[in-house]
Amino acid sequence: MKLRRSGRLVDMTHYLLERPHQLIPLTFFAERYESAKSSISEDLAIIKQTFEQQGIGTVRTLPGAAGGVQYIPKMAAEEAEEVVAYLCEQLSRPDRLLPGGYLYMTDILGDPRIMNKIGRLYASMFADRPVDVVMTIATNGIPFAYAIANFLYVPVVIVRHDNKVTEGPMVSINYVSGSSKRIQTMVLSKRSLAEGANVLIVDDFMKAGGTINGMISLLQEFNGNVSGIGVLVESEEAKERLVDEYISLVKLSEVDVKEKRIAVKEGNYKAFL
Amino acid sequence: MKLRRSGRLVDMTHYLLERPHQLIPLTFFAERYESAKSSISEDLAIIKQTFEQQGIGTVRTLPGAAGGVQYIPKMAAEEAEEVVAYLCEQLSRPDRLLPGGYLYMTDILGDPRIMNKIGRLYASMFADRPVDVVMTIATNGIPFAYAIANFLYVPVVIVRHDNKVTEGPMVSINYVSGSSKRIQTMVLSKRSLAEGANVLIVDDFMKAGGTINGMISLLQEFNGNVSGIGVLVESEEAKERLVDEYISLVKLSEVDVKEKRIAVKEGNYKAFL
Numbered sequence: 001m002k003l004r005r006s007g008r009l010v011d012m013t014h015y016l017l018e019r020p021h022q023l024i025p026l027t028f029f030a031e032r033y034e035s036a037k038s039s040i041s042e043d044l045a046i047i048k049q050t051f052e053q054q055g056i057g058t059v060r061t062l063p064g065a066a067g068g069v070q071y072i073p074k075m076a077a078e079e080a081e082e083v084v085a086y087l088c089e090q091l092s093r094p095d096r097l098l099p100g101g102y103l104y105m106t107d108i109l110g111d112p113r114i115m116n117k118i119g120r121l122y123a124s125m126f127a128d129r130p131v132d133v134v135m136t137i138a139t140n141g142i143p144f145a146y147a148i149a150n151f152l153y154v155p156v157v158i159v160r161h162d163n164k165v166t167e168g169p170m171v172s173i174n175y176v177s178g179s180s181k182r183i184q185t186m187v188l189s190k191r192s193l194a195e196g197a198n199v200l201i202v203d204d205f206m207k208a209g210g211t212i213n214g215m216i217s218l219l220q221e222f223n224g225n226v227s228g229i230g231v232l233v234e235s236e237e238a239k240e241r242l243v244d245e246y247i248s249l250v251k252l253s254e255v256d257v258k259e260k261r262i263a264v265k266e267g268n269y270k271a272f273l
Numbered sequence: 274m275k276l277r278r279s280g281r282l283v284d285m286t287h288y289l290l291e292r293p294h295q296l297i298p299l300t301f302f303a304e305r306y307e308s309a310k311s312s313i314s315e316d317l318a319i320i321k322q323t324f325e326q327q328g329i330g331t332v333r334t335l336p337g338a339a340g341g342v343q344y345i346p347k348m349a350a351e352e353a354e355e356v357v358a359y360l361c362e363q364l365s366r367p368d369r370l371l372p373g374g375y376l377y378m379t380d381i382l383g384d385p386r387i388m389n390k391i392g393r394l395y396a397s398m399f400a401d402r403p404v405d406v407v408m409t410i411a412t413n414g415i416p417f418a419y420a421i422a423n424f425l426y427v428p429v430v431i432v433r434h435d436n437k438v439t440e441g442p443m444v445s446i447n448y449v450s451g452s453s454k455r456i457q458t459m460v461l462s463k464r465s466l467a468e469g470a471n472v473l474i475v476d477d478f479m480k481a482g483g484t485i486n487g488m489i490s491l492l493q494e495f496n497g498n499v500s501g502i503g504v505l506v507e508s509e510e511a512k513e514r515l516v517d518e519y520i521s522l523v524k525l526s527e528v529d530v531k532e533k534r535i536a537v538k539e540g541n542y543k544a545f546l
Binding site for chain 1: 276278279280282283286290291319320324326327329371372373375377379383384385386412416419422423426428429430433439440441462465
């Protein structure tokens with residue numbers, strides 16, 4: 001359908017935002033709008049400039065016959081700080097404290113408004129690493145994984161604690177929970193992950209890192225590569241950390257159940273922005 | 274930041290797409306771009322026209338002091354048919370058949386590319402109903418619920434089969450699984466749902482409707498209202514349907530494990546488009 005520049009700008013912006021990281025040939029847009037490639041290039045320059053100026057991301061152009069344009073979601077340091085400050089403020093509310101020193105986070109994980117920002121922030125930090133899928137463990141990690149996968153435009157695979165589900169043949173491993181030292185099991189459907197995939201491992205909460213470590217072991221059964229590790233909240237309490245390299249937004253530094261006090265500070269994410 | 278029309282169109286398109294159904298006062302945009310309200314109105318007319326023409330949705334203007342503009346995600350009948358045809362083709366592949374007549378759907382549920390389309394389609398059908406939250410049951414319903422909630426811009430609440438999780442006080446009910454006739458339990462964290470909320474109940478798969486029925490009972494404990502019921506796939510096999518009014522995209526009409534044959538057809542969604 002023939003569109004004027006103003007209409008093209010609106011439609012191209014939507015088209016690109018819907019497909020982060022996907023390479024789109026210039027000829028696709030030229031045909032879509034019955035416009036010259038030179039006009040399309042001018043449109044893309046405007047979109048790129050606005051995206052960068054407004055902290056939305058960037059538009060990358062790859063030259064050559066196999067080339068095209070890609071929208072790369074990014075988040076500016078300033079907006080990232082706002083997101084983390086909001087999380088810290090939310091998580092330090094004393095009514096979040098549950099018996100055992102756990103924190104109620106379900107409302108945050110259930111809110112697409114904040115989760116989309118968190119997803120864009122992680123996608124921004126992992127933008128230049130090879131990621132074929134995002135892996136997490138049921139149940140609380142799922143919204144976090146989807147939020148990131150949406151902005152990396154890759155599938156999610158979900159590891160489970162049980163194999164009662166109907167997913168066909170499963171691969172299972174045992175792992176030791178870092179904090180409770182108990183032996184537990186995690187399983188992944190055999191057909192849900194291709195051999196040799198590049199995998200971003202994420203979870204909403206990390207104490208000693210036993211669960212993350214378990215996912216790394218499980219991934220080895222599929223000959224996969226760890227592209228990175230992301231956790232929303234890490235607990236500083238852990239004496240012995242089983243995982244070395246990870247990105248966290250928030251660090252829980254003190255939980256005092258008796259005094260109903262929670263101390264949170266920002267995680268290590270700034271080094272990866 | 275002062276922006277010219279072309280930059281404004283790109284940024285406003287992004288701003289609106291990021292916040293479906295949210296009412297944004299015209300003065301917000303006028304201040305954001307240091308532009309006259311009349312220019313902003315012209316920009317919005319271009320965006321509205323392009324959104325409608327390209328089947329992205331519409332931009333609704335509410336007049337008055339408390340007014341503003343809202344992006345309402347929509348999907349044209351033609352695109353909806355393409356989505357459903359793709360799902361039917363995917364789901365009829367014999368290698369999806371698992372013992373017991375179950376279908377492997379995890380890859381579809383894990384792919385943001387198709388799930389975003391499905392989410393926009395359901396959000397389109399429920400656009401004019403009051404929806405405060407989307408409710409689903411762990412684990413497979415979660416990606417489906419998030420995809421819809423993203424386009425309705427409301428939170429997700431997740432019902433569980435166990436209460437081993439650390440979510441504070443829970444409300445639990447017993448229900449009878451429609452197909453297996455077994456008594457089962459489902460639980461919901463007490464603080465995850467406000468009293469009297471308008472709730473869209475969704476699940477990835479419905480046989481007789483026992484699980485959906487259970488969620489309706491659970492919702493009654495919170496004095497909530499059912500805004501609607503959405504399932505991705507329904508099974509025609511069920512002799513006795515426990516749920517009357519629901520929207521489905523795909524109907525599984527025959528599963529022959531022995532012959533490795535699956536027959537699927539489109540669900541009842543067209544009546545709600």
